[in-house]
Amino acid sequence: MSRVLERLSTAILEGDKDKAARLVERALDQGVPAKEILDNGLMPGMDEVGARFRRGDMFVPEVIMSADAMQAGLDLLRPHLVAGGVELVGKIVMGTVKGDLHDIGKNLVDMMCEGAGFEIVDLGFNVPPEAFVEAIKEHKPDIVGMSAMLTTTMRAMGYTIKAIEEAGLRDRVKIMVGGAPVDAEFAKRIGADGYGSNAATAVELAKQLISAN
Numbered sequence: 001m002s003r004v005l006e007r008l009s010t011a012i013l014e015g016d017k018d019k020a021a022r023l024v025e026r027a028l029d030q031g032v033p034a035k036e037i038l039d040n041g042l043m044p045g046m047d048e049v050g051a052r053f054r055r056g057d058m059f060v061p062e063v064i065m066s067a068d069a070m071q072a073g074l075d076l077l078r079p080h081l082v083a084g085g086v087e088l089v090g091k092i093v094m095g096t097v098k099g100d101l102h103d104i105g106k107n108l109v110d111m112m113c114e115g116a117g118f119e120i121v122d123l124g125f126n127v128p129p130e131a132f133v134e135a136i137k138e139h140k141p142d143i144v145g146m147s148a149m150l151t152t153t154m155r156a157m158g159y160t161i162k163a164i165e166e167a168g169l170r171d172r173v174k175i176m177v178g179g180a181p182v183d184a185e186f187a188k189r190i191g192a193d194g195y196g197s198n199a200a201t202a203v204e205l206a207k208q209l210i211s212a213n
């Protein structure tokens, strides 16, 4: 890993937003591709935050600072990940489900899908089933994407799919799900059309779902 990316990982771990932003800019100036900055700078820092949080070596306020630093880095990468002039391939309504405040992974999925030509309607986080239903009526998307990061909130994905069915809208949209506790087996069980393990596979899945339409 290059020195600048190593320092970027440390800045994420330390929750130093300004330093993270400076280092992302420096890496871009040095010609490091945005995807490499993401995979070898931002992500390893956040992975270490997760590991320390799990061990009880980091606490929520520190994790929030790291999350802010990560988001600052992502915001700078955004124009590079979302290339202009891509042909529009479809529309996705995206949100983190009810009860869940984690949105960094979803934001990354948004960016990568946008980069692949999808129009994104982002409903944010803590999105109740009714809001997904209303958004389908209003925006008429091809795909609904749901993210959940907690074992306690993943079940809200199933409730949301039920609400979409009860509103008579299920056959109008494809549904994809993702997030750390989610897997393909769970996606199938709740009646989703597919599961993406990361932002890159989410893009592939979205393209497949569109072509299956």
Ligand code: B1M
Pocket (backbone or CB within 6 Å): 046, 047, 049, 050, 051, 053, 054, 060, 063, 064, 067, 099, 100, 101, 102, 103, 104, 105, 106, 108, 109, 144, 145, 146, 147, 148, 149, 150, 151, 152, 176, 177, 178, 179, 180, 181, 195, 196, 197, 198, 199, 200, 202
């Ligand atoms: Co929280 N948190 N958190 N947290 N947090 C986790 C998820 C946890 C695994 C940490 C741990 O214990 N090691 C744990 C969950 C345990 C579990 O449920 N089994 C946890 C916990 C317990 C909690 C709280 C309950 C802590 C507390 O208050 N005691 C609390 C819950 C709040 C709530 O949601 N109601 C909480 C709070 C927070 C913060 C607010 C402090 C902050 C979130 C800030 C934010 O998002 N704006 C936070 C963070 C940052 C994390 C960790 C450290 C990092 C998550 C992250 O952003 N990763 C996380 C530990 C970890 O995952 N290692 C943790 C980087 C991101 C790019 O990856 O989100 O995985 P990820 O997204 C990936 C894929 O999952 C996938 O693609 C993305 C990009 O590759 N993906 C999709 C995601 N959505 C997708 C949708 C798709 C397809 C793919 O299709 C639609």
